[in-house]
Amino acid sequence: MQARCAVALGSNIGDSHTILEAAIERLVYTPGILLQAKSRWYKTKAVGPPQPDYLNGCAVLQVELPPQLLLDTLLAIEQEFGRVRQQHWGPRSLDLDLLLYDDLILDTPTLQIPHPRMRERAFVLVPLAEIAANWIEPVSGRVIKELVKEVDCSDVHLVKGN
Numbered sequence: 809m810q811a812r813c814a815v816a817l818g819s820n821i822g823d824s825h826t827i828l829e830a831a832i833e834r835l836v837y838t839p840g841i842l843l844q845a846k847s848r849w850y851k852t853k854a855v856g857p858p859q860p861d862y863l864n865g866c867a868v869l870q871v872e873l874p875p876q877l878l879l880d881t882l883l884a885i886e887q888e889f890g891r892v893r894q895q896h897w898g899p900r901s902l903d904l905d906l907l908l909y910d911d912l913i914l915d916t917p918t919l920q921i922p923h924p925r926m927r928e929r930a931f932v933l934v935p936l937a938e939i940a941a942n943w944i945e946p947v948s949g950r951v952i953k954e955l956v957k958e959v960d961c962s963d964v965h966l967v968k969g970n
């Protein structure tokens with residue numbers, strides 16, 4: 809079975825640009841994952857507890873993996889990039905969040921789709937609107953380009969020379 813999914817990428821430790829570009833390559837290297845689109849990179853102020861600014865972006869993938877296996881793959885790639893789970897919302901070399909999986913709504917103890925906080929996050933919605941503006945977020949029934957108008961995007965800045 810083929811599905812289209814959207815992934816958010818973030819990094820605020822190390823050479824984040826190199827890490828995020830390498831994470832895209834690593835995703836593409838995974839059997840069952842094809843890259844359909846990737847956004848440019850954005851420098852963003854950390855939301856939540858004080859920590860270094862992030863570099864964020866999004867990608868749209870065509871996958872042949874079921875949702876939980878896809879998540880497990882994302883978590884494994886985070887580990888490969890040295891992601892130690894110091895503390896929730898703490899700095900990390902690589903964060904991969906599964907935002908959308910076709911029009912699936914899933915709420916299990918290990919996986920929630922759509923990502924439960926994506927609609928409040930400019931650092932997700934701005935790059936996602938760049939590559940998936942007309943994707944309907946299934947919980948709200950709204951398209952991404954409408955959702956991004958409802959969040960404060962003043963802390964999301966396109967990186968020069970993307």
Ligand SMILES: Nc1ncnc2c1ncn2[C@@H]1O[C@H](COP(=O)(O)OP(=O)(O)OP(=O)(O)O)[C@@H](O)[C@H]1O
Pocket residue numbers: 879883896897898903904905906907918919920921922923924925
């Ligand atoms: N859609 C999803 N995308 C990514 N992780 C998810 C998702 N749904 C559930 N999880 C679970 O959330 C756990 C916590 O992830 P993590 O510690 O990276 O949270 P975070 O990225 O710091 O915060 P946030 O979840 O708010 O982005 C993961 O280990 C994963 O098992």
Ligand SMILES: Nc1nc2c(c(=O)[nH]1)N=C(CO)CN2
Pocket residue numbers: 817818819852853854855856862864897903931
């Ligand atoms: N700007 C920004 N802030 C965050 C981010 C992130 O990726 N970017 N990720 C978090 C936990 O997932 C918490 N806060």
